[in-house]
Amino acid sequence: KKKEEDAGMAFHTYTDSELILLLITRYFEGDIVKAIRRAMEDLRGAYSCVLCMPDKIVGFRDYNGIRPLMIGFDRETTIIASENCSIEILNIDDYRDIEAGEIVVCDKDGIKSYKDDRKVDCKHCIFEYIYTARPDANIEGTNAYMFRRRSGELLYDQAPVEADLVCPVPDSGTPSAIGYAQRSGIPFAAGLVRNRYMGRTFIKSDQKERELSVRLKLNPQKSVLNGKRIVLVDDSIVRGTTSAKLIERVRKAGAKEVHLRVTSPPVTNPCYYGVDTPDKSKLIAANLSIEEINKKIGADSLEFLSIDNLMKLTNNPDDYCNACFTGDYPIRREVK
Structure with a gap:
């Protein structure tokens, strides 16, 4: 151009x-x-x-x-x-x-x-399977639902925790939470109820708009969460602010512990290929360690799926772009 x-x-x-x-x-x-x-x-x-x-x-x-x-x-x-x-x-x-x-x-x-x-x-986009695609999508011979469920299983193997319930951040976190629950033997529960009339929130441009969207989109169930140790399973953390608000609301609903498990590696680099992620200064994992992120969002523990485990879920790891996690962009940028 x-x-x-x-x-x-x-x-x-x-x-x-x-x-x-x-x-x-x-x-x-x-x-x-x-x-x-x-x-x-x-x-x-x-x-x-x-x-x-x-x-x-x-x-x-x-x-x-x-x-x-x-x-x-x-x-x-x-x-x-x-x-x-x-x-x-x-x-x-x-x-x-x-x-x-x-x-x-x-x-x-x-x-x-x-x-x-x-x-x-x-260099197919790995984030399609993590979040973007519908769960019933079959892309390059891989089903998005099975990819997400398997990522939850691998995440439990990588980062087990003692808890009473596994709760997804719906909808994209639901298959992974099912996999985590099945692998761990911890009961699966709908601790967060999704408003079906709301769209996706991470693409909102304004932080107040994103926070309001999360409140409108996800409502914690006190009857499910009260007094329980919760494993909250989400697909990714981008800015981190909405995760902090969500954990705060889950605690307010009575959760005794909140352990956040994320079925992707830390997002440390922006995407230039059609995903509207912010610049690097606004990506929480590009600026803070996992321990610092955990403290900032207020979880009892935080674990991300490793890049090695993520790429195990693909047929041929060399055929996928994972630049948002690694910074290894398949196309050299020439922006001046």
Whole structure:
């Protein structure tokens, strides 16, 4: 985008889609596949796109395959979507991942695939499985629910604790809490009730808005928590302030002890590939040790799933981006 702006191009929006469409339009000379391929050679970063034309739809995915993209089909219908959930809702059972660097064209003649393996370096986002994807999503051959449940099992093996109840921070923490409870033998309980009308909270831009969203979204059940030693299972800690407020409310509901278990490693680096995480100065794990975080959020104990245990949950660890935990970015940034 900077290159285009330096050449005098004026953009009307802040979306990546405008830049992608500009490049495709510039290179289009009657062959849409060639135009997209040339645009992809200029683009670096994460994108999963569907291009709609009068006589066809075209799906294409970046050479690292960072974000998911799938294609499903039966005799009457073809659908391109980010997850299989929307495909299955239409009662379509045949679907697959659109591969990194692949272009698929769907028209009256059927589906054609165009690949260029020379530049492919798979770096699928590990955070999709931890938080972003729906639990029934099957991405790159891995089911998000089973990934999260297994992460809870590994977290208990890594960081056991004596407690009376295992309670999830719903909804993304629920499968992991089930895994932790099953592995430990500690009863599972819904100590926090989720308001189904609230969206996700970590992407709120203002801290007061995030805190209010958490209060509206999650309500501790005193009848469940009172007098109990609680293992609270969450998927991640980003800024840490909402975790502190949540632990404070769980204690206010009568919990005798609160042990926080997090089924991802500490988030120490921002994501530049489509997850709206804040800069490093606002990431609590980038600035404090685990002991300092524990003291700040007010838990009796705090443990994160190790990066080694996390990567055990993947089919091929080398095919995944874990830069938010390690700082090892798959694409070198050239921001000036």
